[in-house]
Amino acid sequence: MHTQTHTHTHSLTHSLTHSLTHSLTHSLTHSLTQTDRQTHTLKYTDRHKHTHTHTLKHTDTYLMCVCVCVCVVVSVPQLIYGGKLDFLVFDYLSEITMSLLTAAKTKMPNMGYAPDFVHVALAPFINDIHRKGIRVVSNAGGVNPLACAEAIQEVIRKAGLDLKVAVVTGDDLMPHRNSLSEVKMADDGSRQRLPKTLHSMNAYLGALPIRRCLDLGADIVVTGRCVDSAVTLGPLIHTFGWERTDYDLLAAGSLAGHLIECGAQSTGGIFTDWHKVPDWDNMGFPVVACSSDGSFLLSKPPQTGGLVSFGTVAEQLVYEIGDPQRYLLPDVICDFSRVVIQEVPGVEGGAVRVTGAKGFAPSHDYKVCATYMDGFRATAVCPVGGPRAAEKARRTADSIIKRSSPDMPLAFFLLGPQCDKLWVKVYKCVWRFCSISPPTACPALSPKIHTSGSVYHFSQSDIALNLVCYFIIIILIHSLTLFI
Known part of the structure; x- marks a missing residue:
């Protein structure tokens, strides 16, 4: 069984001249002392209990920084216990995420942020994060960073700690939507x-606002929408005084x-040569040891799976870049066309040293992402096995159509080795919403199918079709994305 949801994107461009404000939830008055260190020795123990060391030589100071965006149950303990970190940074947001978080806030005004950041990434580890002196930066605030900060403060209070939480706001332009009523399309220039x-x-x-929060002494910084790399650049500007x-x-x-x-994209998570990447079940997350001269070493925690190599990092380098000589960011226009990636020998799991990035003065404009409601759409794929499977699949589709009302476009596609021709029919119907039942209410199958939670399926009359699998339908809000 496979389900898939679809979204469409439209790109628009508009010059924004609004002064975007950056606010703090606390009045922070002290800054942290920076310690200059000439070298950093990376120690790790391999699976054969052999201890290895690798010295990272820097011109001035260094900063160890890691970024996670998914699988926080795995990544957070792996990273905070896997070595000496200065900053733990989280990247949670995408264009569709902003729409989903807006929908959540509409239903519950105190939501609109990523709750797993608070309750899964921070709460279980807040004492160790504090004990190790790790500072946290995250864009998990989504469309409600102030509520996210309040939830974090509650976690801190329950832990009996005294930590400072700062919030960056000013990205939400909904109050200005009337003055931005007409925009210029990026693809054809039309308004x-x-x-x-x-x-x-x-x-x-x-x-820059993240840097400001850290300058004022914040232990945890929460932002709304920012560019993904800003959660790393902010700590670097703060640490090195750039x-x-x-x-x-x-x-x-x-x-x-x-x-x-x-997450683990640069450590082999989506590597083309996936068969060369070991231990997928324990995929290591990336760590960067950065120097004040801009060079850095990218590796992963010891005794983890995955792979750091020229190939894994080079593929991530071109990810979502577009023009590598003119990668537009709010703080700088980047030229990555002359970047040098050098593999560092003798490091478990691999490591690379990266140099050669060039920068130019940024634009005076901000990119803006807008989403709007455009109905619902969902796709469900149901495998049907056994003798005469193609015939059975056709009858299954017809029975669902007969039980539905003609109202919304719906297409059935029959694919498989028994189909000489693609069988496509388009109907008008309303797909029935799924019921949620506990696993005990599902019909018994042999051999047993083990699940980790509730199984989504049709009504009992639908299950009586006696298919070899469950029907699983996901119906999501279909939002369109605009870039302004």
């Missing part, structure tokens, strides 16, 4: 009005953030 069903509208902020005109350094820091965003 169009924003849809009346506008759902969310957020500017992609940069790293100026906003140090464009090559800002480009290098943005590259570090870009390479460790999206």
Whole structure:
């Protein structure tokens, strides 16, 4: 059984001249002392109990920073216990995520952020994060960063700790939607009005407000929408004292953030040569040890799966870049066309040293993502096995259609080795919403199918079709994305 949801995207461009504000939830008055260190020795123990060391030589100071966006149950303990970290940064947001979080906030005003960041990533580990002196930066605030900060403060209070939480706001442009009623399309230059069903509208902020929060002494920084790499660049600017005109350094820091965003992608998670990547069940998450000169070493925690190599990192380098000589960010325009990726020998699981990023003055505009409501759509794929499976599948589809009302477009596609021709019929019908039943209410199958939670299926009359699998239907809000 396979389900799939679909979204469409439309790109628009508009020059924003609004002054985007950046707010703190606390009045923070002290800054942290930075410690200069000349070298860093990376120690790890391999599976044969042999201890290895690798010395990272830097010109001034270094910063160990990691980024996670998914699988926090696995990644957070792996990273905080796997070595000495200065910052743990989280990247949670995508374009569709903003729409989903907006829908959640509409239903519950105190939601609109990523709750697993608070309750799964932070709460179980908050004492160890504090004990190890790790500072946290995350864009998990989504469309409600203030509520996210309040939830974090509750976790801190329950743990009996004294930690400072700062919030970056100002990305939400919904209050300005009337002044942005007409925008310019990016693909053809035509001007169009924003849809009346506008759902969310957020500017992609940069790293400077994050730097400001850290300068004021924040232990945990929560933002709304910002570019993915900003959660890494902000700590680097704060740690090394980079100026906003140090464009090559800002480009290098943005590259570090870009390479460790999206979880384990740079450590082999989506590597083309996937068969060369060991231990998928214990995939290591990326760590960058950054120098004040902009160079950095990318590796992963010891005794973890995955792979760090020229190939895994180079593939992540071109991920979502577009023009590598003109990668637009709020703080800098990056030129990654001359980046050098060098494999470092003798490090378990692999490591690479990255240099060569160049930067230029940024644009005066912010990119804005807007989403709007456009109905519902869902796709369900139901495998049917056994003798005369194709005939059985046709009858199954026909029976579902007969029980439905003609109202919404729906297409059935029959695919399989018994089908000489693709069987396609388009109907008008309403798909019945699924009922949620506990596993004990599901019909017994032999051999048993083990589940980790509730099974979504049709009514008992549908199950009586005696198919070899369950029907699983997911119906989601279908939102369109606009780039302004």
